[in-house]
């Protein structure tokens with residue numbers, strides 16, 4: 001039977017339908033050119049009869065369906081946004097995948113004890129696509145395979161982005177310093193010092209962007225990697241070991257290290273900023 005749950009799109013508690021009720025309402029929401037108004041009104045009426053709540057926007061019913069949501073967050077009790085979510089968008093709590101799956105099964109079991117066997121079988125079936133109309137722009141379909149594949153490209157993607165960032169840097173510096181006739185010939189030092197900063201900032205930021213979840217932790221790990229490599233390079237410098245056949249002067253090496261570490265910190269800050277702004281929720285249509 002319908003249950004009142006917090007809807008993150010509407011930002012309010014609202015009655016949500018179980019699967020049997022959804023099957024009653026769904027045909028009424030189907031849009032046909034000849035009878036749009038009447039059918040959609042009958043969907044609203046049916047929803048009202050089931051839940052006692054007078055909804056005025058037929059599109060909202062598409063996502064007021066228990067099945068689309070995850071179990072209640074262990075910390076704040078608001079439903080997780082999807083059955084596969086391990087992160088609570090309301091309070092930020094993280095849960096591991098196995099716990100979420102177990103809690104979701106228990107949750108669906110409790111929705112309608114009389115239909116528990118059926119619900120369990122439904123849950124074991126393939127993930128459902130939501131019925132949300134395209135104009136909502138919601139993508140709720142759980143996609144585990146996609147997210148694991150994305151983890152594989154975090155490091156290569158971050159490295160590629162870091163290297164690629166050197167091209168615009170070179171162009172900007174060249175244009176500013178030599179292209180404008182300010183300094184001839186092109187001084188290499190600014191690029192040598194700014195390069196590591198821009199490259200490591202991009203490396204950390206892009207890695208966090210690619211990561212499907214745990215973006216903060218990813219950024220922290222990548223920053224740590226930069227610092228570790230930087231310290232290794234400094235150590236080799238102190239030991240007068242050539243890198244790529246070159247013995248870079250220690251004073252430059254120190255500057256490069258400082259630039260790289262500053263870039264890593266900058267990238268980490270950018271990633272955290274991105275993550276916190278992505279938590280803002282779109283308004284109800």
Ligand SMILES: [Zn+2]
Nearest residue numbers: 007009010063
């Ligand atoms: Zn809603």
Ligand SMILES: [Zn+2]
Nearest residue numbers: 073076088091
């Ligand atoms: Zn929570």
